[in-house]
Amino acid sequence: MIRVEGLTRSFGAVRAVDGVGFEANDGRITGLLGPNGAGKSTTLRILYTVLRPEGGHASIDGVDVVADPLATRRKIGVLPHGAGIYPQLSARENIAYFGRLHGLEGATLARRVEELVAELEIGGYADRRAKGFSQGERIKVALARALVHGPRNLLLDEPTNGLDVMATRALRALILRLKSAGHCILFSSHVMQEVAALCDDIVIIHKGRVAAAGTPDALRDRFGSPTLEDAFVAAIGDARGLE
Amino acid sequence: MRPTIIIVMAKELRESLRERRTLVNSLLVGPILAPLFFILILKLALSRSVAAQDELTPVTVVNAAGAPNLVQQLREHSLDVKLLEGTEADIRRWISEENELVVLRVPETYGSRFEAGKPAAVQLYADGSDSEAGKHAMRVRDALAAYSALVAALRLQARGVSPTVVQPVVVDAIDVSTPSARATLILGMLSYVILLATLMGGLYLAIDATAGERERGSLESLLTIPVAREHLIYGKILATTVMMLASLAIVASSIAVSLEAIPLETFGMSANFGPSVVWRVFANVAPFALLAAAVLTVVASFTRTYKEAQSWLGIVLLVPTVPIAIAGVLAVQPQVALMLVPSLSQHLLIQGLLRGDPLPVTWALLAAASCLVLGIALAWLAGRLYRREAILG
Numbered sequence: 001m002i003r004v005e006g007l008t009r010s011f012g013a014v015r016a017v018d019g020v021g022f023e024a025n026d027g028r029i030t031g032l033l034g035p036n037g038a039g040k041s042t043t044l045r046i047l048y049t050v051l052r053p054e055g056g057h058a059s060i061d062g063v064d065v066v067a068d069p070l071a072t073r074r075k076i077g078v079l080p081h082g083a084g085i086y087p088q089l090s091a092r093e094n095i096a097y098f099g100r101l102h103g104l105e106g107a108t109l110a111r112r113v114e115e116l117v118a119e120l121e122i123g124g125y126a127d128r129r130a131k132g133f134s135q136g137e138r139i140k141v142a143l144a145r146a147l148v149h150g151p152r153n154l155l156l157d158e159p160t161n162g163l164d165v166m167a168t169r170a171l172r173a174l175i176l177r178l179k180s181a182g183h184c185i186l187f188s189s190h191v192m193q194e195v196a197a198l199c200d201d202i203v204i205i206h207k208g209r210v211a212a213a214g215t216p217d218a219l220r221d222r223f224g225s226p227t228l229e230d231a232f233v234a235a236i237g238d239a240r241g242l243e
Numbered sequence: 244m245r246p247t248i249i250i251v252m253a254k255e256l257r258e259s260l261r262e263r264r265t266l267v268n269s270l271l272v273g274p275i276l277a278p279l280f281f282i283l284i285l286k287l288a289l290s291r292s293v294a295a296q297d298e299l300t301p302v303t304v305v306n307a308a309g310a311p312n313l314v315q316q317l318r319e320h321s322l323d324v325k326l327l328e329g330t331e332a333d334i335r336r337w338i339s340e341e342n343e344l345v346v347l348r349v350p351e352t353y354g355s356r357f358e359a360g361k362p363a364a365v366q367l368y369a370d371g372s373d374s375e376a377g378k379h380a381m382r383v384r385d386a387l388a389a390y391s392a393l394v395a396a397l398r399l400q401a402r403g404v405s406p407t408v409v410q411p412v413v414v415d416a417i418d419v420s421t422p423s424a425r426a427t428l429i430l431g432m433l434s435y436v437i438l439l440a441t442l443m444g445g446l447y448l449a450i451d452a453t454a455g456e457r458e459r460g461s462l463e464s465l466l467t468i469p470v471a472r473e474h475l476i477y478g479k480i481l482a483t484t485v486m487m488l489a490s491l492a493i494v495a496s497s498i499a500v501s502l503e504a505i506p507l508e509t510f511g512m513s514a515n516f517g518p519s520v521v522w523r524v525f526a527n528v529a530p531f532a533l534l535a536a537a538v539l540t541v542v543a544s545f546t547r548t549y550k551e552a553q554s555w556l557g558i559v560l561l562v563p564t565v566p567i568a569i570a571g572v573l574a575v576q577p578q579v580a581l582m583l584v585p586s587l588s589q590h591l592l593i594q595g596l597l598r599g600d601p602l603p604v605t606w607a608l609l610a611a612a613s614c615l616v617l618g619i620a621l622a623w624l625a626g627r628l629y630r631r632e633a634i635l636g
Contacts, residue, residue: 048467051632073469080467084460088258100250101468129261145464 001026001184002047002153006056008208009042016042018208019056024186024201026152029179031199032188033232039208040188041081044157047186048078060153074102077146081157084138087131091122091141094130095148102149116144120174136167143174154178156187160194172198196228206236247470251478255452256485265447269486273443274494277436282501299323300379302345305334309349310357310365313390317347320386334368344376345369345383360398434593435567437494438586441528442535442560444490445483449539452479454552463635473626476540480622483536491528495521520596527592527607530614534585535563537621544628566590577602582609585617 002024009017017039024030032040045051047058049069058065065072085094092113099109117126120140125133130141139159146154156175160168175198179185189195195202202219204211212219212235216228223234259265301323307314317324329337337343346368356363365387369380396406456462465475499516542559546552563586569575570587577595582588588610595602628634 050463050466050635070469070471073467076467078464078467080460080463082460083464086254086258086461087459088261089254093257097250097254098464098468100245101247101465101470105245142464 001062002030002058002060002186004043004047004056004058007043007046007053007058008055009046009051009053015208017046017053020205020208020210021056022203022210022213024153024184026184027179027182028200029175029185029187029198030201030203031195032186032203032205033192033195034188034190034205034211034236036190038190038205040190040205041157042208043205044155044186044188045080048076048080048155049073074149075151076153076155077143077149077151079139079143079146079154079156079159082161083142085130085133085141085145088129090129091126091133091137091144092117094141095144098145099148104148112148112150116147119177120144121170134167135162136164136170139163139167139171140174143171147178152182153184154186156185158188158190160189160191168194192229192232202228204232204235211235247474248478248481251475252482252485255448255479255482259448259451259482259486262447262451265451269444269447270490270493273440274490275497277440278433278494278498278501281432281436282498282505286505300345300382301325301343302347302379302383303327303337303343304347304349305329306349306351306353309351309353313349313365313387316390316393317383317386320382320389322383322386338368338370338376344373345379347383347387433498433597434590435564437491437498437524437528437593438531438563438567438589439560440494441487441491441532442539442563444493445487445532445536445539446556446560448486449479449483449536449543450549450552450556452482453540453543454546455549457635458548466635472629473623476544476625476629477622480533480536480540480625483540484533487532487536488525488529491532492525495524495528516597523596523601524593527596527610528589530611530618531585531589534614534618534621537618537625538562541621541625541628544625544634562586577606579606579609582606583613585610585614588613 004023005021007017007020008015020039020043022030032043034040042051046053047060047065049065049072052066060072060075063071063075085091086097089097095113095116096109099112104112117123120143122137122140122144125137130138133141143156143159159175160171163171172194175185175187179200187198196216199216201213201215203213204219212222212231214222219231219235220226220228223231225231225234259269299321302317303325304314304317305327307324307326314324314326327337331348334343334346334348337346348366348368350364350366353363353365367380367383367387369376371377395409399406399409456465466472499518499521502516538559539556542555543552546555566584566587567590570581570590575581577591581591588606592602592607592610601607
């Protein structure tokens with residue numbers, strides 16, 4: 001469970017995040033939707049402790065992300081924007097490396113890697129070097145790597161970027177499976193269709209602020225729009241930067 | 244549980260060892276080919292100078308019958324004397340067209356003047372613009388001067404005068420260089436090769452583990468792992484150090500093996516580069532590897548891309564050569580204070596070992612301590628850099 005309250009962060013004169021607040025609950029998929037540069041990535045980066053906020057609070061399963069970054073990182077699995085994997089290691093070795101850094105070893109580590117290889121259907125290329133992997137294969141390995149320590153919360157920054165249709169479908173199915181396993185999933189996207197197809201809760205971010213939030217139905221009702229797309233447009237004024 | 248530092252180090256080394264291009268560059272081109280080329284050039288230079296020593300100086304004498312004793316003297320100086328007859332025009336033609344190098348012409352008047360005790364001239368023809376001919380002409384001239392001095396001494400003795408009267412000053416040239424010291428002059432560049440090969444060994448790993456990791460987009464994932472970030476970078480520095488040590492071991496052994504191929508003793512030189520020197524060179528340079536790894540990692544951490552890191556580190560590779568070059572120009576003698584200057588201290592220590600005259604152990608320890616303290620300080624700085632948000636680029 002992720003709670004965010006009045007988060008702010010600037011880069012120079014640009015106020016990237018300007019009082020963002022929302023909640024993401026276990027067993028649900030929460031989508032951060034907004035055009036490029038809206039502040040989605042910065043919000044996620046604060047949550048996964050590589051950036052510090054200037055104001056506001058954020059906690060994951062009750063742990064304050066600023067006060068205790070190490071404990072926070074234990075509770076989250078992260079797929080950063082454009083996540084890369086190590087080209088000279090095989091898929092299995094890529095996953096195992098992160099497992100070891102999380103303190104897993106021996107039979108426990110081997111078992112965990114096997115589970116992930118099976119769960120994410122990596123089997124076909126598990127022992128190949130990652131050098132020649134397709135974008136879809138890379139994302140799967142990066143996701144398995146993020147899940148290696150069995151985190152309850154998942155933060156995914158534009159996970160479907162650069163994926164073809166089949167890979168996108170496979171990833172969506174995977175995210176839905178993780179949701180039914182009880183994970184709290186927070187992911188960002190600038191693709192309306194994707195958010196509409198996947199999310200239980202939607203947080204629309206625009207210019208560093210939350211423009212609107214709620215379930216898809218609630219958003220449609222609130223803006224009196226027949227489709228989500230119209231609701232988005234009504235919420236942020238225009239639809240530029242969205243797909 | 245294995246410490247983070249060890250896990251990171253093992254992974255970086257494993258990746259590095261799998262990348263064939265990196266491996267060839269780090270452990271083959273630098274440490275093996277560099278000394279090989281160096282020694283090949285050395286061998287060529289030495290064999291040329293030996294050939295020059297053994298070479299007979301050819302000299303063609305015109306009108307040899309006019310000066311039989313002189314010709315005999317030339318032969319005793321082991322000159323390759325050839326007798327020909329011809330005019331001055333012929334002589335010029337022989338030199339320009341028939342590749343004669345040095346021609347000595349004995350004029351008709353030589354015999355009568357010699358017997359009268361007057362200066363008897365001979366003419367020495369050679370093309371002064373041809374360095375080969377110049378060298379041979381010099382030898383002929385030396386032989387003639389020796390003959391002239393001999394005759395002068397005999398004439399003085401015949402008149403009851405001691406020949407030493409005309410020798411007010413005598414020069415005794417004494418070469419004080421020990422055989423090893425002379426070799427060190429030539430082999431002086433080897434310490435250069437050793438330090439450079441050591442640096443090259445870790446170059447690619449240092450870049451790959453920092454700028455490469457960022458460029459590939461794996462750094463951000465790595466930073467979300469619940470470990471102290473400085474331990475990640477310490478592991479990378481350690482992996483770079485290990486690669487440098489491997490490179491150092493290879494280059495030192497490679498030099499020892501290659502030097503076997505050169506008969507240095509025959510030139511009055513002895514290169515002290517047996518197995519015991521190999522490991523002592525290794526021990527003396529090893530602390531430098533940690534410092535170098537830390538320097539490369541810190542610099543590469545500031546760069547955004549692999550390319551940028553490569554161009555910056557290219558410059559950094561030259562830094563250790565600066566103190567060595569300055570000390571070389573100023574002909575600095577080893578002093579205890581210089582042991583505090585990394586790279587220069589290693590250079591002087593290697594020179595001492597090559598010379599067969601190692602510097603005191605306390606000096607070596609001081610040099611090692613200086614490198615280790617600086618290296619640890621830089622590693623700490625790298626750790627601080629990795630704690631900053633800006634590391635994401």
